[in-house]
Amino acid sequence: MKTVAYIRVSTKDQNLQRQLDEMKKFGIEDKYIYEDKTSGKDMDRIGYQYMKKSLESGDTLVIKSLDRLGRNQNDIKTEWQYFKDNKINVRVLDMPALNIDYSKGEAIEGLHSMISNIVFEVISWQAEEERTKIRQRQREGIESAKNLGKHLGRPQLNLNTITKYQRQVLENNYKEWKAKKITGVEFAELLELKKNSFYKIVKEYENTLN
Structure with a gap:
């Protein structure tokens, strides 16, 4: 025993x-x-x-x-x-x-x-x-946040939320990518971004160049 x-x-x-x-x-x-x-x-x-x-x-x-x-x-x-x-x-x-x-x-x-x-x-x-009270408090917190217009869940990924390191990699390799010296896949890997996020952030970056 x-x-x-x-x-x-x-x-x-x-x-x-x-x-x-x-x-x-x-x-x-x-x-x-x-x-x-x-x-x-x-x-x-x-x-x-x-x-x-x-x-x-x-x-x-x-x-x-x-x-x-x-x-x-x-x-x-x-x-x-x-x-x-x-x-x-x-x-x-x-x-x-x-x-x-x-x-x-x-x-x-x-x-x-x-x-x-x-x-x-x-x-x-x-x-x-x-447990019921905990769930109720969670629902009330979510509802309150929505009413205040707060974003719930993961922070949205954009040009302003990427890290300083990612921004530096973007600026250092953008011209290489445009000149087709590196592929989009390679560039995205350098930035540690998924495909959709990569193209979204590159587009935002290009808008700052205009």
Whole structure:
């Protein structure tokens, strides 16, 4: 029987170190710590699926909080039932009342089980509500940006947004290209531009020469 941990943050820019430190304090070896840097909107995550496949009856899964499993209440319920059905112990560090423990036979039933189920329903609901709020804030932010006329997505590529290096390459090689001493493909590669962007920027540059 082994003890494994699952840690997760929602984006690649976020840091897993705090959760990692908690798991190491718990005595879990690095090889048994599975991680993801992605949204909890569903369970189709590489680290999570590897962790789940590694679990056997009698093993223990440790998580920092219930929302590290996910943000969808139905998905969380399904996974929780999977752990119960397969007699996998679960330790929730931030909410011990949710712990599933088969180490001394069957998990505790009765009043403790009822309280645990109530707490689980509340916490899993809160996890999904938080995801709903995040999505709402994102929609409001996008709508606000549109109303202000802001461009969303990648910055538009044009003569004014290329780097100083690209501008220098353009100026140094433009006459060579016009004289057909280098091809358009070679010129675009020197500028590190795709075909459409290359011709667009060259045209803008030519307009400055007139």
